Amino acid sequence: MKLLEERIRQDGVVLPGNVLKVNQFLNHQIDPQLMYEIGQEFARLFKESPITKILTVEASGIAPAIMAGLVMNVPVVFARKKKPSTLDAGVYTAEVYSYTKKVTNTISVDQKFLSAKDNVLVIDDFLANGQAVQGLLEICRQAQAEVSGVGIVVEKSFQKGVSLIKESGVRLESLARIASFENGEVRFVEE
C-alpha cells in the first residue's frame, strides 16, 4: 500500500535493534484518515471472504480493526491483555510472549463474542515474531471459528512471524512489508 509506505518513510523512526516506531500515526498518535484507507484496503483484499467478525488485540490494533469493521460492516472484538480474574467464567485465553518486553501475557476474549458460527479476519498493527497473532489464532481455534485470514498493517518480513502464520496455512495480507533497515532507512520488500 503505497500511501502507507510513504508515511512510514516520512514519519517512521528507526531505532537500534531493528525497532521501527510509528508513534506519529499508528501507535500513540493516530491518523484517522490513514486508518480509514487501511480499513478500505483490508476490505478490498478480503472482499471474497464471508467474514462475520474482526478480531484484534488492545490497544494499537483497535484503530485499523475498527476502520476495517466500519467498511466491511461487521463487529470488531478486541482481546484483552489483562489476565481474566477467576470470576470471569467463559473466556478463551492464550499466552503471548513478547520478545521486546520479555514477558508472557495472557490475552482473553469473552466466549459470548466468538463462536463456531463466525468467520474471522484477524487484524493487528505489527507482525514481527508473530506471537500476538498466534495467540489470536489460538483463540479462534478454541472458539472453533473459521479464519479467513490475517491482516497486518506493518510486517517485518525478516522476522519469523510471517513463516509461522504461513506454515499454519492461514492467508496473510500485510499492507507494508519491511525487508530490512539499512543505516536507519526502511527498505520495503519489492513486489
Next chain:
Amino acid sequence: MKLLEERIRQDGVVLPGNVLKVNQFLNHQIDPQLMYEIGQEFARLFKESPITKILTVEASGIAPAIMAGLVMNVPVVFARKKKPSTLDAGVYTAEVYSYTKKVTNTISVDQKFLSAKDNVLVIDDFLANGQAVQGLLEICRQAQAEVSGVGIVVEKSFQKGVSLIKESGVRLESLARIASFENGEVRFVEE
C-alpha cells in the same frame, strides 16, 4: 443520543454496585457503525470549536475517539496506561486512581504530540468518578493546550465526575446520561 440510549437498554448489563457493562458494543466487542454515529455526534456538538486534536486513553476510548477524529479530520492521541520508563524523556504524565480496581495508574503522552498550539477535545467511553478525564485534563494543562471540552459516551450522572469537570470550567457533553439503576434497569436523565 437516542440510538445510544436504545442500545444501552437493549444490550447493557447492569451488575450489582451500579456497574453497567456494555461489552456488547463498546468495551470488548465494538460496533463500528454505532461508533461512527457517535463520532458524528461529537463533531456536531463541537462544530464551533477550533479543535486541532482529540485526546483519549487506551483502550476503550480509542474507538469513539478515532471516529470523531475521522469526521472532524484531526489526529487522535491516546494516553498510555503503562508507566513510562526512565528512558522515555519528554512525556507528560498524570496519576489516575481507579475506584473500581483500587489502584493508581500513571498515564502518559509523548510531548511531541500535544503543545500550546493545540485545541483539544478530550473523549472517553465512561464518566463515573472522573479520574481518567481529570488525568487527561492535567496532561493538557502540562502541554499548555487549550481545551474545548470533554466528550463522553456514557455518563453516570449520579457519580462525582460530572461536578468535578464542571467545577473546573470545562464544557462537558455526554451522549448518554444515566440517572440511576432501578431493579437492573437503566433510567436516563430526562432532557
